[in-house]
Amino acid sequence: MAEPSIFFSEVNERQGVFHRRMFLLGGIAGLGLGALGARLAHLQIIETQRYEKLSASNQFNFRLVPPPRGLIVDRNGAILASNRPNFRLLVTREDNSTDIEGTLKTLSTFVPLDEARQLRLIKDIRQTPKRVPVSVAEDMSWEEFSAINVRAPELPGVTADMGEVRVYPHGGAFAHVIGYVAKVNREDLTPTGPNSDPILLNPGFRIGRQGVEKAFDLDLRGKAGARKVEVDANGREVRQDEAGDIPSTPGKRIELTLDVDVQNRALEVMGDESGAIVMMDCRTGDLLCMASSPSFDANRFVKGLSGPEYRALAQYERKPLLDKVMTGTYPPGSTFKPTVALAALTAGIDPEVRIHCSGGWYWGGRTWRCWKHGGHGSQNMHDAIKNSCDVYFYQTALRMGPDPIAKAAHAMGFGQIFDIGIPGQKKGVVGSREWKRKAVKREPVWQPGDSVSYGIGQGYVAVNALQLAVMTARLANGKKALNPRLIKSVGGVEMPHGDDAPDLPFSKEQLDYVRGGMVAVANDTGGTAYRQSQLGLGDIQMAGKTGTAQVRSYAGLASRSSAGVTWRLKDHNLFVAFAPVDDPRYAVAVIVEHGGLGGATAGAPRAREVMRVALMKDPELRSRIETAMPMPEAPEPMEAEGVAPGAPTVTPAPAPAPAAPAAPTTTTGGAV
């Protein structure tokens, strides 16, 4: 510092102060930088692992991959519910500033999106949590899909991807049994349990709503996989890390006992009629058919039904949405008579004791009419079943009282809910003294007159189609109290068989006797359903029982004929049958709502058609059909049943069957 310019001592003092202070401030700056260095060392050396994890969780994201929903197949593996590819258009709200209106407007140039739908989508997207995609369009064509995929980078939050959508190849044929899947509602989501799974928020995810789809939803659902992707701060995918993917586990395959051909045929023969057809294997209890008519297309529910579409279904008087197999209950009418007969046999009533039918029976201050105005004449139990003689059963039921009948009815499966895996069964009613005391508050005492109508399946008795089929199958089986089975296997695990059941509380002779009556119904030319019950399959014969369930009071009406009556007021038409008579394999129950009087007209032909399909599909029976038939001789149709043929008598030509234009026929046996 040998400069000559410093000559003020004061200046030197200023310089000294400055130097001291400068060292001080320099020191502070040095300390500050040292603190930064220490902080760096702390973050980058000591805590680095923690931040590495945070960085990785920023960078990598797992995107859920919905698992393919399990298939539902029939007993032969034919597909009843599967999945098909679906090109979807998804919009994701990335933050609150995303211009949803603008995006949708742009998208409407690629796919049809009208104003109303845009408004609804805007609301949907706003309500959905951030970064959860919302489906804007489904089932785009390949052209639409590729056009949008090309433009997607310019459209923030828009992705087009390929998802899967549930498809029911048979449309409505299985709609009531299988049910359908539909969009997940806010109410479906629960904070815990299986429905807390985040996969439910996936736009393509559907939840089971009815039938098998609902009851086995968790089995069918499978387990979601994940795709490891690298994302940027906006959650947009940058890269895919395939090595980090977790594959999804497909849902379990569910095999039903149903048969596609039988079910389809059942729905076909029902046509426009309202009702149900249930078919059961008499040996195993497997349900081959559970058709409810009219039905609806389950595929439409997957997409989401519009308001008017839904109202049209819900308001139709034939109630397509109601499952008439399990949920609809009906008075069994004359189809209840075999059960009453079994009750009578158990109660020790001699079946050969004859009762005279003159077309009505005066008792208790009124006339109890038989369906046949002219009367059946002298009837034993066999004849009474064959002819469906009301007077015989009026008197028999009155003699027994309700409790033996109720006992028999329970043994045959009435008044009971079966564990077939899907919900929706109605128990129905099986009347008894005790039941009436509890259930009918207005008049708790069982009146003898109640027994009289009970005998012909009216009054305090209501059954569903499934119970009717179970009754028929148990009767046909002749030994076991078969249980119905609908679910054959879940994910390859066989479900318990229906024949793993206790024996019926009836002797073989008793069951044979009643079955003999039913054989006569269908094969005795005088039987109530002879003409409608001919299978035309070689020597295979069907046995059955007709039934009419009254829906209005006949008091004061001149005729019970349903001709010309409003549909809603017509009688229900029921028919139960099994075949072949000599070695029963299949039992069927048919209910035709408001089908008119007498099970033969509406019920029996349909039962026959469905039965034919099942029989022809059975390889064992197929060979029997194809063997040469002996030349027809004098008809002895009941020989096989081991029923003592009654003395053949010629009866007067029977009155025409009520609702069918009938030609007079001559019976050759059974009648007296």
Next chain:
Amino acid sequence: MTVSALTRPGERDRLVVKIAEIDWLFALALCLIAGAGALMMFSIAGSSWDPWAAKHLSRFALCFVLMIGLAMIDLRVWFAIAYPLYGIGLLLLVAVEVVGDVRMGAQRWLAFGPFSFQPSEIMKLGIVLALARFYHGISADSARLSWWLLVPAAMIGAPTVLVMHQPDLGTAMLIAMTGVAIVVLAGLSWRIIFAGIAAFVVAVPPLVMFVLHDYQRKRVLTFLDPESDPSGSGYHILQSKIALGSGGFFGKGYGLGSQSQLNFLPEKQTDFIFATLAEEFGFLGCFSLLFLYAAVIFMALRTSALAHSHFGRLSAAGTTATFALYVLINGAMVMGLAPVVGVPMPLLSYGGTVMLTVMIGFGLVQAVRVHRYSEVTSGKGALM
């Protein structure tokens, strides 16, 4: 050229001599820092010179030339323009209050035809020059404790309040702290210094609660508890710390920083570029960069100590203080030690205004070095 040759009268006024007198090691450190900035910008743009790296480098080149040019200007000229510059800066701050543009919610910009700039930047230089000139003219005793001190108090207070009102908390703090640094360097009494520190400590909590704008208060509060709102205000701090921490000792590698490449890091090319560098080059890179900054600061301080005039000393030291404050505030912010205030890392961050200010400041520092023997009058203004 020998040392003795420099003692010849007029020799030091020759341009060649002047250029040779510039601290070229210092200049090299500046180039390295700016180069590191460009390197990071190239990386986060996806290995592209656009949009930041090329512009950053060309700006730096221009500013570097400007710095050399300014270093040639005699200290007496700097002395002469000190008050006028301060006056213009103050006027413009008032003007911005009245007619300024509102950008990003703050009124900071003033438009001159196609150019727009922030008058607060002029003030960063203005306050240093004006205070240096003021202290140049008063005695050590006066600088220690006297009524004269009301003048620097007002000189610091006026721009600070105006800038704070824009509102630009970061720049206001910078101006005030630079001013205070010069006042302290000039020899303020320790009693006042300690009293001031005590008053500051007492005054800060009510200041934070009642004077700051909502967003500023929120920044301060989030800083105190960053986990309280990890996706909102705490997001910046948290993401920056993740970037730093995940870099580890050696870094993730050039171009491989997921935090910055995938935009998790906010303001990655400006205020948080240090975190970008930390992520890709780790502790080694960060430490080297801090070393460069320390070198720049201490070389500049040494320059100030060399000056013969009080004006030269104070102006060079004041400029250095501004620079050091930039580095410390930004560093502390990026590392989660200070609230998020809009203070960039000088020369490393993208942004023309701050680079221009800093390089003009270093132009002044080099001018002090080149003209360290110049006599500046002790009087009140006229050139000697």
